[in-house]
Every structure is written in C-alpha cells, then in structure tokens.
Amino acid sequence: MRSSLDLSLPAVLGTAWFTAGAPGAVDASIATYLEAGGRVLDSARIYGDSEAVIGGWLRAHGEVPGLQLLTKGGHPDPADWLPRLDRGALLHDARTSVAKLGRPADAYLLHRDDVGRPVADVADTLRTLVDEGLTSAVGVSNWSLDRTRELRAALQDRGLDLVAVSDYAGLARPLSEPDFAGEESLDAPTLGWLEETGIPNLSWSSQSGGWFAGVHPRGQFAGAENVRRRAVLEQVAEVAGRRPESVLARWTATISPVVVPIVASRSPERLARTLADLRDPALDPAVANLVAVLDPQGVAGRALLEPGAVW
Numbered sequence: 001m002r003s004s005l006d007l008s009l010p011a012v013l014g015t016a017w018f019t020a021g022a023p024g025a026v027d028a029s030i031a032t033y034l035e036a037g038g039r040v041l042d043s044a045r046i047y048g049d050s051e052a053v054i055g056g057w058l059r060a061h062g063e064v065p066g067l068q069l070l071t072k073g074g075h076p077d078p079a080d081w082l083p084r085l086d087r088g089a090l091l092h093d094a095r096t097s098v099a100k101l102g103r104p105a106d107a108y109l110l111h112r113d114d115v116g117r118p119v120a121d122v123a124d125t126l127r128t129l130v131d132e133g134l135t136s137a138v139g140v141s142n143w144s145l146d147r148t149r150e151l152r153a154a155l156q157d158r159g160l161d162l163v164a165v166s167d168y169a170g171l172a173r174p175l176s177e178p179d180f181a182g183e184e185s186l187d188a189p190t191l192g193w194l195e196e197t198g199i200p201n202l203s204w205s206s207q208s209g210g211w212f213a214g215v216h217p218r219g220q221f222a223g224a225e226n227v228r229r230r231a232v233l234e235q236v237a238e239v240a241g242r243r244p245e246s247v248l249a250r251w252t253a254t255i256s257p258v259v260v261p262i263v264a265s266r267s268p269e270r271l272a273r274t275l276a277d278l279r280d281p282a283l284d285p286a287v288a289n290l291v292a293v294l295d296p297q298g299v300a301g302r303a304l305l306e307p308g309a310v311w
C-alpha cells in the first residue's frame, strides 16, 4: 500500500459516537486503540461532538507520536440533503474541523459526492485545502469508481493524489437502496482498482453495525441473504470453537491488503477483542470455511461485497 496513513495496525478507530458526555468511554476507547498499535482516528464534521472531543483529548493528553487524524467534510445538510461540495462550503467545513481538532488533519476526505460538479472544480478546492495547511492529504468517501478515478487524475494534474477511499465493506450485504442517500459500497471493480493503485479502502461499519450480533439492525441489511450469512457465520464459528464476531472481524481484515476496517465500540473490552481478532491468523481456517460456504464459485469471497437488489 502506498498510503501516507499509518495502517501498520490494519484498523482505523471510528469516532462517530464520541460525545462530550462520555469522557470515560472516549478515553478508554482511544487508550485501547493506541495500546494495540493503532494510529489513525476517523472523524467527520457531521459527527456531532466527535472532532471537538478529539481536540479536547489531544489538549489533555498531549500529542501521541505518529497519531494521525482523518476527518471528512462536504456532507449534505440532513435538513435538505443538498450537495455541499462547493468551494465555500468545503473551506468552511475544513476550517471548522481544524479549529475543533486543534491542529490540521492528516487526511481530509469528501464525505459525499455531487455528481453534477466537475471534478476539476473539486480538485481545485482540495488543492487549496492542502495549500492552506488544513490537511496534508485528501481522499473520498462514498464516491463511485468512475468519479474517483476522474478526481484522482485531476488531483495528479495538481500535484496531489488520493490517500484513501472510504466505502462500506462488511459481510452484511447492503440493499441497493441505502439507508442514507449517497452511500457507496465497495464492489469488485473498485476493489480491483484500489489493488492496482495501492490506495486503501477504509471500510466503514466494517462489523455491519452489530447486525451479526443481533443488535443495531439497519433497514438496509434486512433480507433473507443476510439471515443466511448470519446462520453460516454462526455454524462456521461453532465448528471452529470461536465466537462468530471473531471470525467476522478476521474476515473484514483479510479481504485484501488494501481493505482496512474502521472499528468502533463504546465497550473497551469489545474493541480490544476485535482488534486482537482481526490480527489472529488462527482464525483463517474458519474464515476460509465461511467464504467457501457463502461464495463457493467466487474468488476469495469478493462477490460477498456486492450490493444486491431488494429481495
């Protein structure tokens, strides 16, 4: 992988749930992640207190060597859901993020696309964000492959590159109609391109929001195929004598060298277990069984990533 992000621990810490009202849980989450060797926090302007809480944590604890802050902006306002990738909105978002974080971002990702906006215009604004010192690097979340490629070429014309892509990639198959407009799932063509270019996909909701543990059901994961996947995961885990969530965690981290899960939990114990599981090669036979049963004709389970029609 060529990313300037430190992904030597193949997991990014998700911080969308960080709130000023839960300082103990936030401290424990960051401490658990750092202790495991993690160095990249994933935040966004749209995540409520998250950026301010991270900024407060940094002021209280001091800088951690090598800690990298990734944040995202340009998300539509949930009130009207209109695109917000114009120069004014992006500069406003990025400057606000840096003020909340208390320092520049190490990576700034566009949280959504606006397909009506030429990539050259977006690339000019991203160049400005870097020139103003608001971020060292840029990327995209929830962009189609065609638009991502076009943007990358426009960035390269301006002396920049994409540091990361962040799409959903999890075992629960998303329906083609997402829960929130503009969400994108990693599909096989996008994965192939990322492997060619060495750009990482930071998989959001990598544990499918707890769907396989029977919590936090997302409407987008409803359907017989995901019920089948959960049953197979449970069977395979039972045969291996491991927990289903352990097999799931290892699968999310072994799909490809360029696929890096974002992990998040309010429970430091669960976070520590997930971080250990996704690095545990003893889970590989169970992962291989899972893939073999779910996708017998496929190539290393890649078809499992494809979004599906409503069924």
Ligand SMILES: NC(=O)c1ccc[n+]([C@@H]2O[C@H](COP(=O)([O-])OP(=O)(O)OC[C@H]3O[C@@H](n4cnc5c(N)ncnc54)[C@H](OP(=O)(O)O)[C@@H]3O)[C@@H](O)[C@H]2O)c1
Pocket: 013, 014, 015, 016, 017, 042, 043, 111, 141, 142, 166, 203, 204, 205, 206, 207, 208, 209, 210, 211, 213, 215, 216, 245, 262, 263, 264, 265, 266, 267, 270
């Ligand atoms: N770029 C984007 O558009 C985008 C979209 C969504 C998310 N994200 C990023 O991805 C991060 C992670 O998203 P996510 O929270 O949806 O990730 P996730 O890891 O798929 O799900 C975590 C949630 O599932 C629950 N969970 C997971 N495994 C469980 C288990 N075995 N038993 C009980 N509960 C379990 C957790 O509960 P507990 O907290 O109780 O452990 C937590 O609420 C976010 O924080 C954010 O940084 C980005």
